[in-house]
Amino acid sequence: MKTTANIFTFSRFTSAVLAIASIFSLAGFTWPFFFVGDELPQTQMFFWLAVAASFVVVVLQISHQHLDAKSVALLGVLSALIAALRPLGAGAVGIEPMWFILILSARVFGASFGFLLGMISMFVSALLTGGMGPWLGYQLFAAAWIGLLAGSLPKKIRGPQEIAMLIVYGIVAAQIFGILMDLQFWPWALGSSTQLSYIPNGDISENISRFITFHFATSMAWDIPRAIFTSVLIAISGKAVLSALRRTHTRAAFLAPVVFTEHVK
Numbered sequence: 001m002k003t004t005a006n007i008f009t010f011s012r013f014t015s016a017v018l019a020i021a022s023i024f025s026l027a028g029f030t031w032p033f034f035f036v037g038d039e040l041p042q043t044q045m046f047f048w049l050a051v052a053a054s055f056v057v058v059v060l061q062i063s064h065q066h067l068d069a070k071s072v073a074l075l076g077v078l079s080a081l082i083a084a085l086r087p088l089g090a091g092a093v094g095i096e097p098m099w100f101i102l103i104l105s106a107r108v109f110g111a112s113f114g115f116l117l118g119m120i121s122m123f124v125s126a127l128l129t130g131g132m133g134p135w136l137g138y139q140l141f142a143a144a145w146i147g148l149l150a151g152s153l154p155k156k157i158r159g160p161q162e163i164a165m166l167i168v169y170g171i172v173a174a175q176i177f178g179i180l181m182d183l184q185f186w187p188w189a190l191g192s193s194t195q196l197s198y199i200p201n202g203d204i205s206e207n208i209s210r211f212i213t214f215h216f217a218t219s220m221a222w223d224i225p226r227a228i229f230t231s232v233l234i235a236i237s238g239k240a241v242l243s244a245l246r247r248t249h250t251r252a253a254f255l256a257p258v259v260f261t262e263h264v265k
Contacts, residue, residue: 014057018115021053025141029183032211033204051137057116074248075117078105082121087129096226098125099177100233101241102143103170106150108245114147135184142180146173163238167231174227178219186214 028050078101086098102121106114122143126136150169157165187198196214199207 017053017057021050021057022141022145024050024053025137028137029141029180032183032187032198033207036201051119051140071113074109075113075120078117079121079124082117083124083128086121086125095229097229097233099146099173099226099230100170100237102147103150103166103173103230103234104238104241105245106147107153107166108242108249109151111148111151114149114151115144116147118143118145118147135181138180138184142177146176149173162242163235166234166238170230170234171227174230175223178223178226179215182211182215182219186211190214 082098082101085101086096088097098121102114102118105117109117119140122140123136126132126139150166150173153165153169190197192198196210196217198210
């Protein structure tokens with residue numbers, strides 16, 4: 001008797017849906033650099049279309065048994081844990097303990113699981129804290145992409161090198177989240193009369209330069225503590241948490257159908 005390897009993967013169709021959703025969300029993040037027109041677009045439309053498509057991905061993953069009952073239960077438990085951890089650092093200058101659990105879980109269970117975990121946990125957190133607003137779509141995809149990338153890191157690296165890799169990724173992810181969140185409000189944040197303001201129909205290089213300056217001037221007080229806090233948590237508890245998640249992975253035998261083979265005497 002043997003079991004197949006446990007792999008969380010998207011089917012071709014759900015991968016296509018995810019790709020379409022990501023294109024919509026990417027357009028929602030980057031439109032200031034490419035938009036040409038007199039009236040600023042309603043970017044929330046991009047994100048809620050993308051969010052709807054992404055929840056279709058969740059339904060398809062379950063209905064086509066790419067996520068079995070045990071996988072859905074684990075996804076729910078981890079999403080609830082991350083959602084509960086997030087308010088602990090609310091308003092505390094980037095001290096957000098949720099990210100290390102998301103990164104470590106995605107590392108063990110894979111890229112597609114990390115994407116779903118990031119999106120669902122951020123949505124549940126918004127429900128718990130009353131954080132529903134036009135920014136939520138940005139947060140959902142920022143967390144989902146961080147989970148997706150964490151699950152895509154090289155699998156063969158283990159031991160101290162793995163922890164070091166995850167620490168570096170935690171630092172990078174903290175900066176990615178800060179940049180993506182700044183993109184949501186920069187066009188409206190400063191009006192039109194400052195040296196850092198968004199220039200409608202302006203030159204791409206000029207707007208990129210202004211945004212970079214705006215980001216470093218306003219967000220480093222959040223991004224640096226987020227990076228330090230996440231990397232410290234990974235350094236201190238990463239080995240133990242990874243070990244616990246991998247034991248869960250093995251003992252539950254997620255998505256591993258039992259296959260009987262004939263003995264040859």
